[in-house]
Amino acid sequence: MTTTLSRPVDVFDELRGAQLPSWGPRAVFGLAVVVGVGTYFLGLGVFRSVVLAWFICLSVPLWSLAIEGKRKATDRLVTTLVTSAFGLALLPLISILWIVISKGSKVLSTEFFTYSMRNVVGPGGGIYHALIGTLLITGAASVMSIPIGLFTSIYLVEYGQQNRLARWIRFLVDVMTGIPSIVAGLFAYALFALIFGDGIRLGIGGSVALSVLMIPVVVRSCEEMLKLVPNELREASYALGVPKWRTVAKVVLPTALAGIVTGITLAIARVIGETAPLLIIAGTTDSVNMDLFKDRMATLPVFAYSSISSPGFPPGPSIDRAWGAALVLLIIVMLLNLIARLVSYFFSPKGER
Amino acid sequence: MAKSIDVADLNIYYGDFLAVEGVTIPIAARSVTAFIGPSGCGKSTFLRSLNRMHEVIRGARVEGKVLIDGQDLYADDMDPVNVRRMIGMVFQRPNPFPTMSIYDNVLAGQKLNSKRMKKAESDDVVERSLRSAGLWTEVKDRLDRPGSGLSGGQQQRLCIARAISVEPEILLMDEPCSALDPISTSVIEDLIHELKTQYTIVIVTHNMQQAARVSDETAFFNLSGVGKPGRLIEVGRTEAIFSNPQEPATEAYIQGRFG
Ligand SMILES: Nc1ncnc2c1ncn2[C@@H]1O[C@H](COP(=O)(O)OP(=O)(O)OP(=O)(O)O)[C@@H](O)[C@H]1O
Ligand SMILES: [Mg+2]
Numbered sequence: 001m002t003t004t005l006s007r008p009v010d011v012f013d014e015l016r017g018a019q020l021p022s023w024g025p026r027a028v029f030g031l032a033v034v035v036g037v038g039t040y041f042l043g044l045g046v047f048r049s050v051v052l053a054w055f056i057c058l059s060v061p062l063w064s065l066a067i068e069g070k071r072k073a074t075d076r077l078v079t080t081l082v083t084s085a086f087g088l089a090l091l092p093l094i095s096i097l098w099i100v101i102s103k104g105s106k107v108l109s110t111e112f113f114t115y116s117m118r119n120v121v122g123p124g125g126g127i128y129h130a131l132i133g134t135l136l137i138t139g140a141a142s143v144m145s146i147p148i149g150l151f152t153s154i155y156l157v158e159y160g161q162q163n164r165l166a167r168w169i170r171f172l173v174d175v176m177t178g179i180p181s182i183v184a185g186l187f188a189y190a191l192f193a194l195i196f197g198d199g200i201r202l203g204i205g206g207s208v209a210l211s212v213l214m215i216p217v218v219v220r221s222c223e224e225m226l227k228l229v230p231n232e233l234r235e236a237s238y239a240l241g242v243p244k245w246r247t248v249a250k251v252v253l254p255t256a257l258a259g260i261v262t263g264i265t266l267a268i269a270r271v272i273g274e275t276a277p278l279l280i281i282a283g284t285t286d287s288v289n290m291d292l293f294k295d296r297m298a299t300l301p302v303f304a305y306s307s308i309s310s311p312g313f314p315p316g317p318s319i320d321r322a323w324g325a326a327l328v329l330l331i332i333v334m335l336l337n338l339i340a341r342l343v344s345y346f347f348s349p350k351g352e353r
Numbered sequence: 354m355a356k357s358i359d360v361a362d363l364n365i366y367y368g369d370f371l372a373v374e375g376v377t378i379p380i381a382a383r384s385v386t387a388f389i390g391p392s393g394c395g396k397s398t399f400l401r402s403l404n405r406m407h408e409v410i411r412g413a414r415v416e417g418k419v420l421i422d423g424q425d426l427y428a429d430d431m432d433p434v435n436v437r438r439m440i441g442m443v444f445q446r447p448n449p450f451p452t453m454s455i456y457d458n459v460l461a462g463q464k465l466n467s468k469r470m471k472k473a474e475s476d477d478v479v480e481r482s483l484r485s486a487g488l489w490t491e492v493k494d495r496l497d498r499p500g501s502g503l504s505g506g507q508q509q510r511l512c513i514a515r516a517i518s519v520e521p522e523i524l525l526m527d528e529p530c531s532a533l534d535p536i537s538t539s540v541i542e543d544l545i546h547e548l549k550t551q552y553t554i555v556i557v558t559h560n561m562q563q564a565a566r567v568s569d570e571t572a573f574f575n576l577s578g579v580g581k582p583g584r585l586i587e588v589g590r591t592e593a594i595f596s597n598p599q600e601p602a603t604e605a606y607i608q609g610r611f612g
Contacts (some may be wrong), residue, residue: 120452161411236512238409240462240519241438250465254452 018067025060032056054084085303094242097330104327117286117298123317127325129139129288130303135328136292137203137282137299138272141210146264148211149218157220157226158248176216184212185277192281203289203297206282210271217270221263258344265340269333275301300329355382355553356422356439356522358403363417364582365395365402366601367410372398374582376417378572386548387564388557390574391606396557397445399574400525403555404440405433421523438462441521443529445557447508449500449515453498455492458500458511459483462519478518485547486514487540504595506532517548524548526556529581530563542567561607565595 019230042047056113057080065073114127160166188209192200227253237247253260283296284306304325311318358380361495362600365373373395380386388396401407402415402503405426414460417508426436448456457464459479470478477494483489488510509532516524526545530538545554545567564571587600598604 154398230448233408233446233450235409235514236448236450237442237461237465238434239406239437239442239444240435240465241436241513242465243434243461246465246467251450251452255450257452270507 006300017072018069019072020060020064020067024063026318028060028063029057050115050159057084065215069344080160100323100327100330103320103323104330107317107324108327112321112324116288117303118288120286121312122314125317125321127300127303127321127328129285130298130300130325131328132288132290133282133297133299133302134272134332136290137206137278137297138210138268140204140207140292141214141271142229142268143219144207144211144263145214145267146166146192149215149264149267150222150260152215152219154248154253156223158244158252173216173219176212177220179212181209182276182280184209185280188281201281201283201296202294203292206278206297206299207292208273209277209292213274213277214267214271218264219266221267222256222260225259225263226252228259229255258348261343261347265336265343269336272332272336273301273329275305278302279305300325301331304329355551357382358523358553359418359420359423359556360403361418361420362390363399363408363419364401365398365415365417366413366423367398368412371582373402373574374584378585378588380553380555380570382422382553383549384569385554385556385567386546386570386572387568387583388555388572388574389559389561389606390583390586391565391576392559393577393583394574397527398583400443400527400557403525404523405431405436406440406442412597438519439521440523440525441512441516441519443509443516443524443526445527445531447505447512447532449501449508449511449554450503454497455500455503455511456496459514459518460517466580475552479568482514482518483511484508485544487537487544488514506534506537508535510537513544521552523553523555526554528557528559529571531559538563563596565591571595572584573598573600573606575602575606 032053034050035056037351039052044052058077061073061077061080064076067132111124112126113131114128115124117125117127118130152173154167157168158168188205189200191208192202192205196202233251233255234247237251238244242250277300279302282299282302284298284302285296286298289295289297304322307318307322307325358375360378360380363373363376364371365376366565376399388400390396398407402439403419403426407413407415415427421440425431444588450461453461455478459482460475463470463475463478480489480493483492488507491507491513492498500508503511506551509529513526513529516526530541533541535541542563545556548554556564556567567587568591570588571591571594573594574583576583577588587594587603589599594603598607
């Protein structure tokens, strides 16, 4: 004790470490931005100026190596690499958003949302029929897939665990995850053609096709969420003399609710943009069809596709409407994501969020 | 009301692993029995086999007999759900329900079984249970707050309140005081003394003084080696076990000369 107390200075020196001035990295990054923007305007081209700026950023780890030592330099280097990778990954996302918004936003109007394409050849008209079709078909697909998927995952986690049936179900679900969407469409077509004869086009057929794609996603995400519920909570419930099904319904599901809702919403977002299967079994039409069980039904992705592939005359307005439909689809997906976030915020177990 | 427990030649397995071997022990009605022994010797495992919580773990099973007032707990026509309603349990680690408020956590046994209660009646049960567990004054102003927002020791007392609010006839407590301060511990010990007049209580503890203070009977479990099953070494009146143990291993453990 006394020896350490007599030399306190040495002890604390060991705890300290050299450090870059806090403005240092910021100054370098600022410089990188200035150089990048400057060279871009001097006519170096986007790609080259970005690479130049990036190399300037790399001088921070080098500087750190000289002053702070190896550990902190590695930390800064990896931080820089990870951040750049993140930026790289964001690029396609931002460019898609940019293109869709810039091209799609100019057609958005009340008419666009409230008119169908009936008897429209040139400008005007709207996506009302396709919006209704997308909502109906996806809604019906959710109504079919959510119970099946949720109950399957409950069986897998709470009842089947590792038994043979559960293993088979898991395997089949994995296989289903890999089904190409066009095959799902053909399946639905074949199914309904068996009943109604060849050439059948039905909204509900589209829902069946989407369910085939959606069920495995729901099963997998719900299964992961149910597995996250600690066993101790199940045991606490059993120890109070609560039967298993009540434990599942009142303890396990509420605890996992936030994650389950998020997973389901993402599954819906995943299938709402499907084109190929709907092209086959739901077809397309210019008028509003509210009946899932009768006749062709337009949907947003198919509408966008057919507006581009067979535009009216002149083709300009038709192509604009395709971008508008794409933007609306994107907005719906964003809304779904937002809902999922809100739900997981409000329903996640309190005190732990 | 209270029930006696008679265990005869019980072997407890996790899959192929024999965790506890050959336990024979009588537990009288309206008494407190303490289980002591080194970590990993199977106290929790044995305790869980007394209300059929053991079989909840996959691959876990028991051999032998557990008689509650002469009825075989593991007979084919016994319903584990009903057994657990009668034999309550407090776990080694606190496990309040994170989706429920403090109020609902105390009433979890009733709520999860959809038992209808009048508001006044349930208020009464909540207050009584929380008072007995020594938690009432700390939480009475925030009964609607989530149970997982409490400290570890408060959560443990919440779980005790939850277990006693359904009025089981036998109460199994697995180290209920290991996370509690001396004051809360003495509240729980007072509770045990009070409950003893109506219920049969089994408590696992690592605290010798606590075993000596609260229990009528003490059972000492031990392991003969790593990977070997735990065994009941000795059981008897608490005074006798602590003052005059029959087995050298018991004496060594109690005096702290262990291992
Ligand atoms: N879920 C389980 N699966 C397999 N083995 C288990 C399981 N739980 C406990 N065991 C084993 O059973 C033996 C007894 O464990 P148990 O939890 O009953 O000990 P304990 O006496 O309660 O110990 P402690 O005083 O540390 O709580 C140990 O060897 C342990 O590794
Ligand atoms: Mg234990």
